[in-house]
Amino acid sequence: MMDFRTDREKQLMKEAEAVVQRHSQVVKADPNRLTYHLMPPVGLLNDPNGLIYYKGVYHVFFQWNPFATEHGAKFWGHYTTTDLVTWKLEPIALAPSEWFEKNGCYSGSAIEKDGEMFLFYTGNVKDENNNRETFQCVAVSNDGFSFQKKGPVVTLPECYTAHFRDPKVWEKNGKWYMVVGAQSLHGEGEVALFSSLDLENWKFHGSIAGSKMNGLDEFGYMWECPDLFSLDGADVLIVSPQGLNADGFLYNNLYQSGYFIGKLDEIEATYEHGSFTELDRGFDFYAPQTMLDDEGRRILIGWMGVPEENEEDHPTIQHQWIHCMTLPRKLELKEGKLYQTPVEELKKLRKEQSLNEKIEVCSDKVQLPSVKGAAIELVIQDIQGEFESFEISFGDACRFVYDANERLATLERKRFKEDSFESRTCKLDSLESLQIYKDTSSIELFLNEGQEVFSARVFGTVDDQSIAFAADGGGRFKLSIWCLSSSTIKR
Known part of the structure; x- marks a missing residue:
């Protein structure tokens, strides 16, 4: 050289x-x-x-x-x-x-x-x-x-x-x-x-x-x-x-x-x-x-x-x-x-599958299974029924909401300096699928096979890596969650 x-x-x-x-x-x-x-x-x-x-x-x-x-x-x-x-x-x-x-x-x-x-x-x-x-x-x-x-x-x-x-x-x-x-x-x-x-x-x-x-x-x-x-x-x-x-x-x-x-x-x-x-x-x-x-x-x-x-x-x-x-x-x-x-190669990050279930939701708001993970991939597919809203919370600092009545997808996060939240929203006629990559202090959401994307840095309580789900209305969907490898960057 x-x-x-x-x-x-x-x-x-x-x-x-x-x-x-x-x-x-x-x-x-x-x-x-x-x-x-x-x-x-x-x-x-x-x-x-x-x-x-x-x-x-x-x-x-x-x-x-x-x-x-x-x-x-x-x-x-x-x-x-x-x-x-x-x-x-x-x-x-x-x-x-x-x-x-x-x-x-x-x-x-x-x-x-x-x-x-x-x-x-x-x-x-x-x-x-x-x-x-x-x-x-x-x-x-x-x-x-x-x-x-x-x-x-x-x-x-x-x-x-x-x-x-x-x-x-x-x-x-x-x-x-x-x-x-x-x-x-x-x-x-x-x-x-x-x-x-x-x-x-x-x-x-x-x-x-x-x-x-x-x-x-x-x-x-x-x-x-x-x-x-x-x-x-x-x-x-x-x-x-x-x-x-x-x-x-x-x-x-x-x-x-x-x-x-x-x-x-x-x-x-x-x-x-x-x-x-x-x-x-x-x-x-x-x-x-x-x-x-x-x-x-x-x-x-x-x-x-x-x-x-x-x-x-x-x-x-x-x-x-x-x-x-x-x-x-x-x-x-x-x-x-x-x-x-x-890219397809990112599936190689999948270390273990922590959840793979079909979730049924009735008319009232239901708390779905909670999982923890600093580095996770989450996939929601086969969404069926009449959901009025769909929510996923990531610790105390980030939340995704889909409002089916208003046809709006929103990502909320805690501001970096103030103890309040800010949001970004886009129009979305229907929510058909959702793929999320959550890392320690970042999140990337791919809606409807990449029709819309949200990217953000997220800084919440460091030891709160919980993920919670809730929905209004009736329906069902398939939920898959993988823990991801944390040794991918070499020096």
Whole structure:
């Protein structure tokens, strides 16, 4: 393995590793540490980067500040897996060591060409007055672990502010394309398109989507983390717009993540699309990215967090870390809507089945069997009858409710700092099935085979890992619960 790192990069990596070692016992002692989700070894984790299936291995890079639980000059951390279940934390992939990235190796993507892995990322630079410069950069590896930085390949077009970042690159018909999240000079979020024949020289084609484009009204002041791919005959644009106002049950987080379904014309450099749909209805979901694996599956992983939203109140900060990733999700397009389901491999997490029963409910509210578990998977299927409501409580800090009369699905959780509850709600015509992954301090709910998803961090009483069920009305359903393995992340 050839070492391309400069002395400055080696020094930064050494300093980061020293911080990991210094705080390792404090981090491990946190009762909120997750068991089967990807987390930082110390410090702050945010966007997933460079998702790629390369030489038989899944690589997931991530934005990482090892020196604090606040946002700062980001590194690229690195996890690998061969089965999407057992993960290994690898040495740091990128450190902000060069002039074109000195204030952070920001988000980006990975592709394979002629057996080599290329990382495209944003180099963030700020001067003494906090004025920003931005460069789209590339680093190359022949093994997926040691990277040689080639420097900037795309500079800032004149029609955007320096909020121009997060390149996602793909190949089609022998040509390479790149989308970049952008802010226009008028302060509106957009997505810029580039093309290249050699990954070095890039042609700018202008904006293909954004606020006040393609039939949209004002739609945010910045669009981050674009991801454009073909799925089931359509072209899907995933993006994370900032600056949307709450609208009823929609856009209730500080920043949002969602998608458009449309058609990209690479020749004319246009993208016609429909309306925007949120990907996740929960409290904590942002900056998702997808990859295509060797089975042809489109797999999504998101950051289970939102920038600048209650980050200072996370109790894990006391233990020198913050944030995690979602579980890997398979994407499918059904009748113009993206469905997200946990990848099949996650069944390998199942350690033992603690419950497998058919539950009968009469007219009055009935307390169903209670179970305990910090790491569990719960599946409800074959729902029959006329339920008026359906409730599942997770300890003292989280509750899911489906109101059949109002046709509303709601996730409630205890606020991180105040002794009160907050909620997120979506319309749902019927509840047909429910799959839940509960980890020590997180929850992911998949409704109706992934028609809607709720993701959230949940911090309750640490020793209260009980799960309770209740329902109004008459009916029956099948309930299965598994305890899940807690030894899936290796260092």
